[in-house]
Amino acid sequence: MLTECLDGLAIRPEGIYVDVTFGGGGHSRAILNQLTTGRLFAFDQDPDAHEQSKLISHPGFTLIPANFRFIRQYLRVHGVLQVDGILADLGISSHQIDTPERGFSTRFDGALDMRMNPTVGMSARDLLAEASVEELHRYLGMYGEIKNAKTTAQALVSARSIRPLNTIADLKAVLQPLAPRGKEFKFFAQVFQAIRIVVNEEMAVLEEFLQQVPVVLKPGGRLVVMAYHSLEDRPVKNFIRSGKFYGDVEKDFFGNEIKPLRAITRKAIEASPEEVARNPRARSAKLRIAEPNL
Numbered sequence: 001m002l003t004e005c006l007d008g009l010a011i012r013p014e015g016i017y018v019d020v021t022f023g024g025g026g027h028s029r030a031i032l033n034q035l036t037t038g039r040l041f042a043f044d045q046d047p048d049a050h051e052q053s054k055l056i057s058h059p060g061f062t063l064i065p066a067n068f069r070f071i072r073q074y075l076r077v078h079g080v081l082q083v084d085g086i087l088a089d090l091g092i093s094s095h096q097i098d099t100p101e102r103g104f105s106t107r108f109d110g111a112l113d114m115r116m117n118p119t120v121g122m123s124a125r126d127l128l129a130e131a132s133v134e135e136l137h138r139y140l141g142m143y144g145e146i147k148n149a150k151t152t153a154q155a156l157v158s159a160r161s162i163r164p165l166n167t168i169a170d171l172k173a174v175l176q177p178l179a180p181r182g183k184e185f186k187f188f189a190q191v192f193q194a195i196r197i198v199v200n201e202e203m204a205v206l207e208e209f210l211q212q213v214p215v216v217l218k219p220g221g222r223l224v225v226m227a228y229h230s231l232e233d234r235p236v237k238n239f240i241r242s243g244k245f246y247g248d249v250e251k252d253f254f255g256n257e258i259k260p261l262r263a264i265t266r267k268a269i270e271a272s273p274e275e276v277a278r279n280p281r282a283r284s285a286k287l288r289i290a291e292p293n294l
């Protein structure tokens with residue numbers, strides 16, 4: 001949905017834009033192609049993405065090798081207080097999923113890492129070694145949305161008491177007998193999703209980021225967010241609709257609604273059947289566009 005993202009940003013050639021998820025740089029390059037004197041700041045927390053960014057020579061381009069949960073702070077470091085547009089293409093990149101040693105994919109064997117920035121924080125291996133049954137139960141239920149979350153959590157804890165879970169193969173060996181017959185791949189993917197979300201603190205990061213958006217966007221500026229699962233899309237949708245991640249819109253003393261953003265499209269934009277045929281990952285993508293509500 002590259003075209004839809006670019007249209008959503010309503011790019012002005014002299015504007016200032018932020019791509020908070022540089023990845024392989026596809027969206028960033030397309031934005032830069034539309035800029036003349038404008039500038040693009042791109043965030044990514046993955047050192048592999050930083051290597052990719054070195055291939056870009058546009059004078060208006062700056063890579064910020066950091067987590068986008070600190071968007072406001074880092075932009076300020078670069079002397080920027082407000083911008084014309086922010087793009088977030090959430091989740092992991094195809095490079096991350098296709099690199100076995102990063103541990104994101106159920107298709108390979110490799111170390112259980114799953115950190116987007118492998119230099120900080122707790123890896124999937126550490127999480128599986130340290131989390132209690134109750135914590136694992138909660139993570140698998142909330143972020144994996146699996147039905148037998150408690151049994152799976154218990155199985156993981158008893159397996160690790162015999163032998164540490166170091167690799168993807170170790171994890172899959174524990175999961176295999178618990179997976180619904182014929183739906184093993186989906187089950188593995190749900191468990192991996194839950195672990196990835198916890199390891200990278202994805203929900204907290206998304207909320208911290210969204211809260212800064214109304215302050216960072218200029219009046220008339222655009223927020224474009226692409227999410228690939230409902231756990232991510234729901235808080236984006238709620239925040240755009242009500243200024244809150246859960247619950248209803250707040251009202252001020254006079255009963256006026258306090259809504260920092262206003263949706264540009266009533267419903268999320270989804271990929272066309274042609275795009276899904278070309279890129280199956282686009283099947284679950286939901287694109288939402290908003291601007292400050294003044």
Ligand SMILES: C[S@@+](CC[C@H](N)C(=O)[O-])C[C@H]1O[C@@H](n2cnc3c(N)ncnc32)[C@H](O)[C@@H]1O
Nearest residue numbers: 021023024025026027044045046067068089093
């Ligand atoms: C789906 S990919 C983006 C692909 C990109 N739009 C392109 O055209 O290649 C998401 C990227 O965002 C990065 N990322 C995800 N969460 C992040 C965060 N909180 N802070 C910084 N980068 C993040 C990941 O490391 C990954 O490279």
